[in-house]
Amino acid sequence: MESISRRRMLALSSLTCGPLAELAFGSAAGAKRPNILFIMTDDHASQAISCYGSKVNQTPNLDRIAREGMRMDRVFATNSICTPSRATILTGKYSHLNGVPVFNRFDGSQPTVAKMLQKTDYYTAMIGKWHLGSDPTGFDYWNILPGQGVYNNPTFYDKDGSETYKGYATDVITDITIDALKNRPKDKPFFMMSHHKAPHREWTPDEKHRKMFEHKHIPEPANLRDDYSGRTDALHEQKQSVFRDLTRRDLKLKPPAGLSGAELNQWLGVKPMEVETEIDGVRKTLRGKELEDWKYQRYMQDYLACVQSVDDNVGRQLDWLDANGLRENTVVIYTSDQGFFLGEHGLYDKRFMYEESLRMPFLVRWPGVIRPGSTSSAIGINCDFAPTFLDLAGAPAPTDMQGRSFLPIWEGKTPRDWRGAMYYRYYHDPGDHNTRAHYGIRTATHKLIYFWKKDQWECYDLAADPHEMRNIYNDPKAQKTVSMLKQELYRLKKEMRDDDQFANEQPKESSYVQAPPPRKR
Numbered sequence: 001m002e003s004i005s006r007r008r009m010l011a012l013s014s015l016t017c018g019p020l021a022e023l024a025f026g027s028a029a030g031a032k033r034p035n036i037l038f039i040m041t042d043d044h045a046s047q048a049i050s051c052y053g054s055k056v057n058q059t060p061n062l063d064r065i066a067r068e069g070m071r072m073d074r075v076f077a078t079n080s081i082c083t084p085s086r087a088t089i090l091t092g093k094y095s096h097l098n099g100v101p102v103f104n105r106f107d108g109s110q111p112t113v114a115k116m117l118q119k120t121d122y123y124t125a126m127i128g129k130w131h132l133g134s135d136p137t138g139f140d141y142w143n144i145l146p147g148q149g150v151y152n153n154p155t156f157y158d159k160d161g162s163e164t165y166k167g168y169a170t171d172v173i174t175d176i177t178i179d180a181l182k183n184r185p186k187d188k189p190f191f192m193m194s195h196h197k198a199p200h201r202e203w204t205p206d207e208k209h210r211k212m213f214e215h216k217h218i219p220e221p222a223n224l225r226d227d228y229s230g231r232t233d234a235l236h237e238q239k240q241s242v243f244r245d246l247t248r249r250d251l252k253l254k255p256p257a258g259l260s261g262a263e264l265n266q267w268l269g270v271k272p273m274e275v276e277t278e279i280d281g282v283r284k285t286l287r288g289k290e291l292e293d294w295k296y297q298r299y300m301q302d303y304l305a306c307v308q309s310v311d312d313n314v315g316r317q318l319d320w321l322d323a324n325g326l327r328e329n330t331v332v333i334y335t336s337d338q339g340f341f342l343g344e345h346g347l348y349d350k351r352f353m354y355e356e357s358l359r360m361p362f363l364v365r366w367p368g369v370i371r372p373g374s375t376s377s378a379i380g381i382n383c384d385f386a387p388t389f390l391d392l393a394g395a396p397a398p399t400d401m402q403g404r405s406f407l408p409i410w411e412g413k414t415p416r417d418w419r420g421a422m423y424y425r426y427y428h429d430p431g432d433h434n435t436r437a438h439y440g441i442r443t444a445t446h447k448l449i450y451f452w453k454k455d456q457w458e459c460y461d462l463a464a465d466p467h468e469m470r471n472i473y474n475d476p477k478a479q480k481t482v483s484m485l486k487q488e489l490y491r492l493k494k495e496m497r498d499d500d501q502f503a504n505e506q507p508k509e510s511s512y513v514q515a516p517p518p519r520k521r
């Protein structure tokens, strides 16, 4: 603990003495500063992690991080979609300040936490899914998937060109991460981002786990058949419904023999309202509710099987750290770029500000500093990650970063003036899921959402209605609360310097497979 306070004091002195002092401190503090291993998956909902109370699966290795460290229960994405969340994590800034509100190309010339850590003499590395359109900057080593990448035999590329790896993406990303750890310079602390593709759509499991959930009945969430009564147009108009919008590709239906190219793609892209399949050895045509039930099970079986490989690989990574003397001085973080709907409100995907999509799982282990088995309900946002990394390195966060360091929370001393509400803004409207643009706030007890292109509001009492089924915006008894929340919303919007810079930004579709550069050599 003492060394952290010392680091803080030094960080403060460097803040007052400018960048040169910062550099001097960086080299002086040397090996005492902790390593940072940041493991992030893509679209992993906390309700599919057993230490968060999952009813659908068991994740013993992720639970191990929580058991040996802390589970944070209220860490939220400020714009719940892949590319914007990644840009926010790197910059510590909201989408409207880092220039990535939708699937824009990230301008890598702007300041990022990787560049700042590099300046304080950290060894920086980025492995796996990057998905920011431009190549990584600020990393001593990087090896990334082009665009979304693929699950099987993925191609990666680095500064020298591309290379195809045999195997399953989650295993390969872990292998490359462990290799990078082995080959790192040992005289510096490291900051390593290990970003998985899984469990992103189209949810292709590996061979080991493919059949793990095949004969299991996955419990449905109570609001799988939400009829959206009392809610705004947004839920009615979305195209991310488990029952209506999963395609033959998502459901892994077998195409007729002889189809290829554009014809095959077209067949796979159909959202089937009738499916012929074999159940317990009997061929059957599924329609209506029977088909809906089947779709939910198919979706979840594959999603959860992808998660299981993530869990195995996180275990492998922890074992490697522990076996190589890196347990004590390495901060291990597990998170996902946002949450995901696992049938809640009848949805898959993310984007909406409802809890399952908004909430990022956040588990962290740091032996000797974080009390094992601790939890926190402080409201965190993905803008906090960069200031946290800088705090660990003993470097000050630039004043234009919009988050705060988690360090005092991890030490069990949440500051009294910690934020009481978080601001959210989603832009990608209509986009492929027709999710209506909205902004809003979430406090410890309430949520207020404004669909600005529709001029429609939703308000939820999260204590009384945690599943967000009853919109109290027009409830006469809620008017005082609504008005207070509105005031806080506009105060936060202003404080976060959102003056609608990107309110009219047009959606850009994310390319699933970006062409990799030429092969190495």
Ligand code: CA
Pocket (backbone or CB within 6 Å): 042, 043, 081, 082, 337, 338
């Ligand atoms: Ca994502």
